[in-house]
Amino acid sequence: MDNNLEREYTKLEEKLGFYFGRLISYPLVPPEHVYFSLTTRCNLRCQMCDIFKSPTKIEDELSTPEIKDIILQIKNMRVRHLIFSGGEPLLRRDFFEIVEFATTNSIRDVDIITNGTLFDDYIIKKLLNLRLNHITISLDGLRETNDKIRGKGVFEKVVSNIDKLKHYKSKYGFSFPTLGINFTILDDNIDDLLPMIEFARGSGLNAILLQPVLFSNIKMYEKKRNVLWPSENSIFKLKKTTKKIISLKNTLKDFVICTDTDILKALSGYFMGKRPKINFGCYEAIKRIAINSEGKLWSCMGVYGDLKKKSLKENWCSSEAEKIRNEVKKCSEHCLQDCVYSSSDILYHVEKVLERLDRKVGLRNKEIEEKLLERVKHYIDILNEKYAYQRPLTNIRFKRELKKLYLIRDRLKKNQQN
Structure with missing residues (x-):
């Protein structure tokens, strides 16, 4: 994978960390x-x-x-x-x-x-x-x-x-x-x-x-x-x-x-x-x-x-x-x-990076993708843990945010299988 794409992956990991860190009021990155x-x-x-x-x-x-x-x-x-x-x-x-x-x-x-x-x-x-x-x-x-x-x-x-x-x-x-x-x-x-x-x-x-x-x-x-x-x-x-x-x-x-x-x-x-x-x-x-x-x-x-x-x-x-x-x-x-x-930039940025990867299959870095997939799974675990202690009204938001993470996880899993 070229250096520019690797930098984009790093930024993507940061953006996810900031986004979900803000949600749970605790720094993830x-x-x-x-x-x-x-x-x-x-x-x-x-x-x-x-x-x-x-x-x-x-x-x-x-x-x-x-x-x-x-x-x-x-x-x-x-x-x-x-x-x-x-x-x-x-x-x-x-x-x-x-x-x-x-x-x-x-x-x-x-x-x-x-x-x-x-x-x-x-x-x-x-x-x-x-x-x-x-x-x-x-x-x-x-x-x-x-x-x-x-x-x-x-x-x-x-x-x-x-x-x-x-x-x-x-x-x-x-x-x-x-x-x-x-x-x-x-x-x-x-x-x-x-x-x-x-x-x-x-x-x-x-x-x-x-x-x-x-x-x-x-x-x-x-x-x-x-x-x-x-x-x-x-x-x-x-x-x-x-x-x-x-x-x-x-x-x-x-x-x-x-x-x-x-x-x-x-x-x-x-x-x-x-x-x-x-x-x-x-x-x-x-x-x-x-x-x-x-x-x-x-x-x-x-x-x-x-x-x-x-x-x-x-x-x-x-x-x-x-x-x-x-x-x-x-x-x-x-x-x-x-x-x-x-905050609306998060999923757009995820899709942008993953689509670029799809166009550069020969240059994909499985190790970096796997690392990002593990990070996403980690965030899912954290949100599920926090979700259990939230008030019912707040749970709606957590469900919505978890759904976003599941979409990212599934996309990364698909990339790993290709």
């Missing part, structure tokens, strides 16, 4: 990402961010040895993607030591999220030598708009630093890290959405992520008192703009718009306080772990672990984590953050 906030300190005062108002004291932040120990725990949990953020992570004096430790300890993809203002030639060269996978730089519009949101002179400084990064990447022959922009959608910058996509692409960047500003969403819409929340006129413009963005997302070959199409479609409704009509299931505390600068595991539903008291795996598999996952499933907030996931 390692998380996809770990977001690690190294500090709450920041050198900017962005309009939509209040992290600088209550920064963690330096003495309360995790020490370098503590962070290194956590990185090793992340590695041992077989997490492949680690994202360092802040605050502004470069404000930590040990930043390079920490990131280098992560990249040299077999964590496959290590990214950083930064405001991009603290770069100089020395820092850029050090960043390139860290073997990072991706650098995300926050920009919220073109010059005038961005500087209104992030501070005077920030746009010019960041763009200059991006140019330096690209220059040194080219000069020393680095293909990585890839470079992208994180854009927070506010009332002030909706007119800049399309121009920023073109700017990023024209500047030789690789990607852009568009995220709506996060408040207590429907409450914010009802109160209509915050200048950051889009007005009705802005929402009308956004609806038109997102159609064009979706078209670009589907046609651009040399640039990635990372935001999911379903999220783009739901943006205008989100800002109007409407629940998305799409089949979203939130995978917070299943697909990702978020660690703050004090070593606490946290989610939108609250803190559920402390790495100064228990190991990462103990916290991740704890009863406190299970409570958080149950709360997440009951959540009624109007949320469109990137931890949501369209």
